Amino acid sequence: MALKRLSIEQLLGLNKFVVDDEEAHILLDKECCRSCITRPCTAACPAGCYKAEKGEVNFDYAGCLECGTCRVVCPLSDRAIVWRYPRGGFGIQFRYG
Numbered sequence: 796m797a798l799k800r801l802s803i804e805q806l807l808g809l810n811k812f813v814v815d816d817e818e819a820h821i822l823l824d825k826e827c828c829r830s831c832i833t834r835p836c837t838a839a840c841p842a843g844c845y846k847a848e849k850g851e852v853n854f855d856y857a858g859c860l861e862c863g864t865c866r867v868v869c870p871l872s873d874r875a876i877v878w879r880y881p882r883g884g885f886g887i888q889f890r891y892g
């Protein structure tokens with residue numbers, strides 16, 4: 796029996812994410828982002844949490860995979876991003892093995 800091959804979107808859709816409405820685990824300083832020309836976070840985040848819209852970068856931590864990629868690719872990460880893991884009981888639960 797052949798196994799069905801799932802797309803990235805289908806695999807991501809299997810995950811469960813418990814949103815912490817009281818405390819975001821990643822905070823963005825949008826003032827810093829205004830001076831960022833290349834905005835690599837918008838292309839590198841596998842969950843599409845960063846979006847360039849109307850001349851600025853918007854961020855939504857819901858759906859974050861906690862991979863840390865944005866922190867690595869950001870040229871201003873020491874100022875632009877405050878990155879932590881979510882509090883206990885919140886965040887991503889991977890469900891594809």
Ligand code: SF4
Nearest residue numbers: 828831835836869875
């Ligand atoms: S790469 Fe860093 S500074 Fe540039 S837009 Fe993204 S979060 Fe902001």
Ligand code: SF4
Nearest residue numbers: 840859860862863865
């Ligand atoms: S940690 Fe990974 S999934 Fe979460 S916002 Fe950063 S790049 Fe995206």
